[in-house]
Amino acid sequence: MTTPAPAHALTTTRVLRSEWHKLWTVRSTWITVLTATVLLLGVGILMGATYTSDGGDSDVDTVVLTLYGSQLGGIALAVLGILVTAGEYTTGMIRATLTAVPRRLPVLWAKAAVYTTVVFAVSFPTALLTFLTAQFFLSDTDQAASLTDDGVLAAIAGNAAGVTLLGLIALGLGAGLRSVPGAIGAFVGGVLIVPEILGMLPYEAMDTAVRYFPTQAAGALGSATPLPGAASPGAALLALLLWAAAALAVPALLLKRRDV
Numbered sequence: 001m002t003t004p005a006p007a008h009a010l011t012t013t014r015v016l017r018s019e020w021h022k023l024w025t026v027r028s029t030w031i032t033v034l035t036a037t038v039l040l041l042g043v044g045i046l047m048g049a050t051y052t053s054d055g056g057d058s059d060v061d062t063v064v065l066t067l068y069g070s071q072l073g074g075i076a077l078a079v080l081g082i083l084v085t086a087g088e089y090t091t092g093m094i095r096a097t098l099t100a101v102p103r104r105l106p107v108l109w110a111k112a113a114v115y116t117t118v119v120f121a122v123s124f125p126t127a128l129l130t131f132l133t134a135q136f137f138l139s140d141t142d143q144a145a146s147l148t149d150d151g152v153l154a155a156i157a158g159n160a161a162g163v164t165l166l167g168l169i170a171l172g173l174g175a176g177l178r179s180v181p182g183a184i185g186a187f188v189g190g191v192l193i194v195p196e197i198l199g200m201l202p203y204e205a206m207d208t209a210v211r212y213f214p215t216q217a218a219g220a221l222g223s224a225t226p227l228p229g230a231a232s233p234g235a236a237l238l239a240l241l242l243w244a245a246a247a248l249a250v251p252a253l254l255l256k257r258r259d260v
Contacts, residue, residue, distance in 0.1 A: 010100075010101060012106065012110075015101055015106045015107065015110045016110045016113060016114060018097075018100075018110070019107070019110040019111050019113075019114045020114050022093075023084065023114055023115070023118065026083075026087075028080065028083050028087070029080060029083075032076045032077060032079055032080040032083070033076075033077070033080065033118075033122055035073070035076040036073035036074070036076040036077045036080075036122070036123075036126075037073070037122065037126050039069045039072040039073040039076065040067065040069040040070050040072075040073040040123075040126050040127065040130050041069070041126060041129065041130050041133070042069060043068055043069025043072065044066045044067060044068070044069055044130035044131070044133060044134045045130070045133055045134060045137070047065055047066060047068055047069075047134060048066060048133070048134030048135065048136065048137035048138050049137045051065070051137070051138060051141055051143060052141070053141045053142045053143075057143075058142045058143070060143075061155075061223045061224055061225050061227070062138075062143050062144075062145040062152070062224060063131065063145075063151075063152060063155040063156060063159065063222060063223060063224045064155075064219075064222060064223050064224075065134075065143060066130060066131045066134035066135070066138075066143075067127055067130060067131065067156070067159050067222060069130070070123075070127065070159055070162075070163055070222065073123075073126075073163070074162075074163040074166055074167070074218075075188075075192075077119050077122075077123070077163060077164075077166075077167045078166055078167045078169075078170035078187055079170070079184060080115075080119075080167065081115055081119075081167040081168060081169075081170035081171035081174060082170050082171065082173065082174035082180055082183040082184055082187065083174070083180065084111050084114075084115050084171055084174065085108075085111060085171050085172075085174035085175035085178075085183075085251070086174035086175070086177065086178055086179055086180045086182075086183050087174070087180060089178040089179070090179075090180055104255045104256060105252055105255060105256065107255075108175060108248065108251060108252055108255060111171065111175075112168060112171060112172075112248060115167065115168065115171055116164055116168055119163065119164045119167050120160055120161065120164045123159070123160035123163045123164060124156070124157060124160035127156045127159050127160050128147075128156055131147075131152075131156055132147075145224075149224070150224070151223075151224035151225065152224045154224070154233070155221075155222055155223055155224040156222075158221030158222050158223075158233060158237070159218075159221065159222030161221060161237065161240075162217070162218030162219070162221040162222055162236075162240065163218070165214070165218070165240040165241065165243070165244045166191070166214055166215070166218055166240075168244040168247065168248070169187070169191060169214055169243055169244050169247040170183065170187045170191075171247075171248075172244065172246075172247025172248045172250065172251055173186050173187055173190075173247060175248070175251035175255070176247075176250045176251040176254060191213075191214050191215060192215055195210050195213040195214075195215060195216060198210050198213075199216075207229065211229060211230055211231045212231055212235070212236070212239040213239075213243075214239075214240060214243050216230065216231070216236075217231060217235075217236035217237075217239040217240045217243075218236070218240060220232070220233060220236035221233055221236045221237060221240070
């Protein structure tokens with residue numbers, strides 16, 4: 001018969017519970033989550049309500065069209081990821097956190113796990129609701145679709161997974177840079193803008209490489225039909241997972257080597 005852990009013992013469950021409570025007790029979480037939800041749903045309804053079959057967008061993937069707002073909502077959720085890590089350095093709370101968890105790395109893993117769970121749990125049902133609501137307006141157009149159509153449900157789930165993994169990359173940047181403005185600048189510049197600039201270079205090898213960059217990979221995940229010049233969904237998901245792993249590996253190494 002095992003002896004129960006003492007009341008003061010440090011366990012994975014308690015570290016996770018602590019990070020869960022910290023996430024939901026700050027206003028920034030509610031603001032960013034609500035902003036992302038409103039943007040995704042609002043833009044989706046707008047796209048559905050204003051779409052006409054003769055408007056020249058008939059070649060756009062239906063899921064991409066209805067979930068276009070995820071590009072804006074994803075930025076809000078990326079900011080949340082940065083605040084989850086870098087925000088503690090700004091307020092100084094990180095000192096108390098790492099004093100309570102002296103091994104340090106469990107804190108980073110718990111933050112990543114809690115953030116991933118929350119963002120996907122918010123993103124997927126919101127994307128699902130947005131698609132269904134937009135289809136109410138698109139039912140008599142050439143963009144009419146249903147969840148049972150080939151690739152639609154997988155693309156909606158892929159959209160949510162892409163948004164979540166992009167946010168996880170932002171969380172890693174926040175943990176590594178320990179600065180909210182610096183991490184936001186790095187995310188916008190490095191993740192959103194630089195790939196677009198590299199994609200304009202007249203080199204075939206660069207075109208091939210760019211399709212596996214985070215935002216491009218996330219776009220491939222969220223499309224029900226293959227996008228021209230994009231990675232396959234499986235390759236895109238693998239690329240995003242590797243980017244997220246790298247974004248977390250760097251601060252994990254620094255967390256063990258640097259002072260608070």
